[in-house]
Amino acid sequence: MNLKDKIKWNENSSKEFGWKPEWFGSNQINESFIQNVVNFQKELGLVADGLVGETTHRLIKTWVQSNATEYIICSGKRVKIDWPKVITMMEPGAIASSPKSYKKSPGRIPKMFIVHWDACLSSASCGKVLEERGLSVHFCIDNDGTIYQLLDAEDIAYHAKSANPISVGVEMSNAFYTKYQDTYIKKGFGPRPVLKNTKVHDSSIKEHLMFYPEQERALSALVRAVCGAYDIPLAVPLTNGSYATGEHPEVASGRFRGVACHFHLTKEKIDCAGLDLEKIIK
Numbered sequence: 332m333n334l335k336d337k338i339k340w341n342e343n344s345s346k347e348f349g350w351k352p353e354w355f356g357s358n359q360i361n362e363s364f365i366q367n368v369v370n371f372q373k374e375l376g377l378v379a380d381g382l383v384g385e386t387t388h389r390l391i392k393t394w395v396q397s398n399a400t401e402y403i404i405c406s407g408k409r410v411k412i413d414w415p416k417v418i419t420m421m422e423p424g425a426i427a428s429s430p431k432s433y434k435k436s437p438g439r440i441p442k443m444f445i446v447h448w449d450a451c452l453s454s455a456s457c458g459k460v461l462e463e464r465g466l467s468v469h470f471c472i473d474n475d476g477t478i479y480q481l482l483d484a485e486d487i488a489y490h491a492k493s494a495n496p497i498s499v500g501v502e503m504s505n506a507f508y509t510k511y512q513d514t515y516i517k518k519g520f521g522p523r524p525v526l527k528n529t530k531v532h533d534s535s536i537k538e539h540l541m542f543y544p545e546q547e548r549a550l551s552a553l554v555r556a557v558c559g560a561y562d563i564p565l566a567v568p569l570t571n572g573s574y575a576t577g578e579h580p581e582v583a584s585g586r587f588r589g590v591a592c593h594f595h596l597t598k599e600k601i602d603c604a605g606l607d608l609e610k611i612i613k
Contacts, residue, residue, distance in 0.1 A: 337365055337381050348388045353455050354395050354424045355383075371423060395424040403470075403553070405484040405560040406438070414552035416477040426458035426479045432467040434487040436496075441484065441561055442588045443498040444554055445491050448505040448542075448602040452514060454479050457502050466490060470501040470553060474520045476545035478553055484560065494596055497585055499557050503546055503603065507539050515540075531594050531604035532577040541605055551611045554590055564589045565612040574609055 332340070341360050345351070355371060357364035365381040372379040375390055383391070400417045402409040418424050447468070449457040454471035458481070461467055467488040471479040482488055490500035505523070506514070515523055523540040542550075558565055566589035568579040575595060581587040582595040590612055593600040 332380075332382075334362055334365065338362075341365070341368075341381075341383055344383045344388070348383070348385070350383060350388050350391065351455060353426050353458065354391050356420075356423060356425045356427050359459070367423075391423055403478075403480050403484065403556055403560075405557065407483060407485070410556055410560045412478075412552055412556035414476075414478060414549055414556075416475070416549070417480065418477065419480040420482060426454060426471060426481055427462075428458075428467050428481045429462050429465070432461065432465050432489060433482055436485055436487045439485045439487065439496075441497055441499045441557075442563055443494060443582070443585075444557055444563060444590045445494060445498045445500045445593060445596070446550065446590070446603050446606065446608070447490065447500060447502045447593045448507060449502040450507050450602075451504060452506050452511065454502070454504050457504060461502075468500045468502045470499075472501060472503050472546050472549050472553070474504050474515070474518075474543060474546070476543070476549040478549050484557055491593060491596055494582075494585060499561075501550065501553060503542055503550065505540055505542055505546075509538055509540055512540060526605040529605040530576050531601045532598050536601055536604055539605075542603075547606075547611065551613075554611055558590070567591065567608045567612060568595050574607075576604075 338360050352360050352364050355364055355367040357367055368381045368383060369379045400419055401412060403412050404419055451457040454473040457471055468490040469482045469484050469488050484499050487495050488500055489495055491498055512522055526541050527538045528535045568575040568582050568591050578598045579595040582591045590608055593602045
């Protein structure tokens with residue numbers, strides 16, 4: 332069976348069994364994906380043909396469900412995180428990042444943690460969008476609270492322009508528009524919280540979807556782990572003693588040390604309006 336036939340065979344298998352190429356560390360079913368399947372099959376003593384048949388599917392599904400880690404990778408070291416659902420970039424089921432979409436930076440010490448929402452229906456979709464745009468991020472938090480690590484936290488990800496060299500970024504899965512509420516319900520996640528008249532940059536934005544509580548709990552655990560690893564203060568941007576709801580001069584200039592949202596960096600962004608960052612860092 333040639334490569335083209337194997338790709339087509341696996342595409343049909345994915346539809347039949349419901350597995351995703353991300354389970355094998357790939358964003359799509361291509362030559363790299365086939366090799367990842369072969370490597371997985373070799374590790375388990377299976378016939379290494381690169382085809383995800385019933386046995387390979389059953390074993391990868393079991394692996395993904397039962398082997399989520401309880402650590403993240405910071406500067407090449409495992410850092411404990413108080414959260415049961417974590418999949419790092421070195422495991423089956425990871426969300427892959429193109430080597431061209433980030434910069435290796437051994438010894439980098441970030442001083443900010445920046446929170447985004449991805450405007451996607453899932454972290455897997457977010458990974459594909461980032462790859463298509465040549466962008467990257469260190470972490471994604473999916474609808475069920477699973478934390479995916481895409482890069483070592485010391486690497487420079489392309490997620491926040493001027494703050495890239497000094498920050499770690501996370502994309503929280505959230506399609507934002509209320510028209511997607513039915514999709515979340517149909518997929519079994521339940522309805523998302525809906526926010527109205529959220530203030531950002533001194534203006535109200537239209538009614539929109541917000542994060543599931545499980546996602547916010549995952550974010551809190553991730554913030555504590557990353558900030559603990561790099562001695563980043565558990566602090567948020569304040570204006571006259573209150574949480575800032577717009578662009579913040581210290582964040583925008585890179586002087587701030589702590590946890591911020593993307594909108595704190597620039598008036599061009601509104602994510603994550605409505606997120607109570609003060610609650611997240613407590």
